[in-house]
Amino acid sequence: MGTVADGVRDRWAGAPRWQRWIVYGLLLALAIVAPSPVIGSVMSPYTDWTSLLFNPIGTYILLAIGLNIVVGHAGLLDLGYVAFFAIGAYTLAYLGIKHGFTFWPTVVLGMGLAAVSGVILGAPTLRLRGDYLAIVTLGFGEIVRITAVNTNEIGGARGLTPVPHPPPIFGEEFLLDPLPYYYLVVAAIVLAIVFSLRLERSRVGRAWTAIREDEDAAELMGVPTFRFKLLAFAIGAMIGGLAGVVWAGKVIFIAPPNFPFILSATILAAVLLGGSGNLPGVILGAFLIAWLPERFRGFADYRILVFGAALVLTMALRPQGLLPSRRRKAEMADTGTGSGALGAEVADPTSAAPAEVTK
Numbered sequence: 001m002g003t004v005a006d007g008v009r010d011r012w013a014g015a016p017r018w019q020r021w022i023v024y025g026l027l028l029a030l031a032i033v034a035p036s037p038v039i040g041s042v043m044s045p046y047t048d049w050t051s052l053l054f055n056p057i058g059t060y061i062l063l064a065i066g067l068n069i070v071v072g073h074a075g076l077l078d079l080g081y082v083a084f085f086a087i088g089a090y091t092l093a094y095l096g097i098k099h100g101f102t103f104w105p106t107v108v109l110g111m112g113l114a115a116v117s118g119v120i121l122g123a124p125t126l127r128l129r130g131d132y133l134a135i136v137t138l139g140f141g142e143i144v145r146i147t148a149v150n151t152n153e154i155g156g157a158r159g160l161t162p163v164p165h166p167p168p169i170f171g172e173e174f175l176l177d178p179l180p181y182y183y184l185v186v187a188a189i190v191l192a193i194v195f196s197l198r199l200e201r202s203r204v205g206r207a208w209t210a211i212r213e214d215e216d217a218a219e220l221m222g223v224p225t226f227r228f229k230l231l232a233f234a235i236g237a238m239i240g241g242l243a244g245v246v247w248a249g250k251v252i253f254i255a256p257p258n259f260p261f262i263l264s265a266t267i268l269a270a271v272l273l274g275g276s277g278n279l280p281g282v283i284l285g286a287f288l289i290a291w292l293p294e295r296f297r298g299f300a301d302y303r304i305l306v307f308g309a310a311l312v313l314t315m316a317l318r319p320q321g322l323l324p325s326r327r328r329k330a331e332m333a334d335t336g337t338g339s340g341a342l343g344a345e346v347a348d349p350t351s352a353a354p355a356e357v358t359k
Contacts, residue, residue: 031186035179046297051178056290058185059247064270064286065192065279066239071268072277073205074232075212076126077134079264080141083121084114084237086148086259088244089163093254094154096164103166107245114241115234122233126226129215141264148256159255163248174249181250188246192239196279199235208232212277273314275321284323 015023033039040049063085070078091110095101101109125136149157166174166184174180199205207228210218219225248254266289274285292310296303314322 028190032183035182043291044294047294048178050182052291052294054178054182054185054250055247057287058182058189059243060267060270060286060290061283062185062189062192062243062246063240063267064274064282065189065196066236066243067267068236068271068276068279068282069196069199069208069239070232070236071271072282073200073208073212074229075208075215076229076232077130078137078233078236079134079261079268080121080137080139080144081236081240081267082259082261082264083141083144084117084240085244085247085263086144086256087114087117087237088241089248089254089258090148090154090160090244091241092245092248093160093163097160097162098153101164103164103245103249107242110245111238111241114244115238117241118233118235118237119230121237122230126229126233138261138264141259141261145256145259148259155255157256159253159258161253163252163254165252166249178250181246184249185246188242192242193279193283195239200279204228204231269311273311273321275324278321278323278325281321281323281325285321 035050035053037049043049044052063081066084067078067081070076070081088110091113092103092106095106095109096103121137121140125133128136148154154160166180168174169180172180174184200208207218207223210221210223211225211228215225251258267286270286270289271282272285273289274283275281293303293307296306299306
């Protein structure tokens with residue numbers, strides 16, 4: 001499978017623009033027809049397929065795109081990403097219930113508050129690296145959840161309900177039918193993909209790549225590493241907040257138990273499984289993480305055991321992910337570990353400069 005995936009990735013890297021646009025159009029068409037009952041009977045025989053497409057599949061993909069900016073591009077290990085998801089959800093719930101805000105202005109406010117939270121988290125902590133940064137971000141996620149439990153103004157342990165639905169679009173009502181919400185999350189995913197790709201190919205993306213590969217060398221070459229790491233945290237948090245707002249608009253009721261640490265770990269697993277730093281791989285990883293446990297629900301509790309064993313086996317045989325970028329694969333081959341993409345030191349300062357790697 002690894003050889004086939006690498007061949008597809010290399011062929012895609014050399015494909016002309018018109019072929020890429022055809023593939024983009026086909027994928028978008030597939031996303032539009034995906035809720036079909038015919039497809040659902042095969043993909044999800046035990047649960048409602050349209051509901052599954054919205055949550056967890058669509059939600060996980062949107063969260064993974066945001067976390068990929070932090071982990072895959074900037075090389076920062078964030079174990080508290082669920083905090084930004086919670087901030088977006090609570091923004092919609094609190095402002096909608098307590099102050100009568102409608103959905104669309106709250107989307108902007110939720111993304112803004114999540115981005116500000118990313119800056120607040122990153123400003124005092126981003127001088128840390130590796131495991132130390134991971135511990136701090138994990139603590140931030142737990143602080144947000146415990147604060148929600150102990151703050152009566154936002155519902156406390158009882159949570160908040162009813163969270164307002166989005167207003168109708170083109171006459172389509174957003175009530176309990178999952179189909180409009182699925183198309184809403186698809187639109188959010190498309191916007192996040194375009195935004196992420198534009199960033200990756202910009203000066204900002206090149207700075208993130210330099211920081212991920214060797215932060216000290218990047219700083220010596222004049223890259224303001226702290227500023228760009230802070231920007232990565234803010235943008236990743238903003239996409240996480242968007243996912244929280246969209247998700248909360250469907251579920252009606254939110255409470256602190258909806259935002260456990262395991263959700264952060266699951267999204268991180270999706271990013272690493274698909275191929276950290278490579279957007280198609282990250283989307284594939286999030287889809288598999290969300291879909292496979294539901295597809296094999298007929299195996300009852302054994303499905304989790306088999307799913308976990310499959311993840312361990314996949315990461316042991318293909319630690320760079322199912323669809324890694326060529327740069328990421330070269331990093332793994334040079335160091336023999338994945339720590340370089342997660343903020344740890346991998347370069348030997350006494351060794352010669354590494355050969356140029358083309359993405």
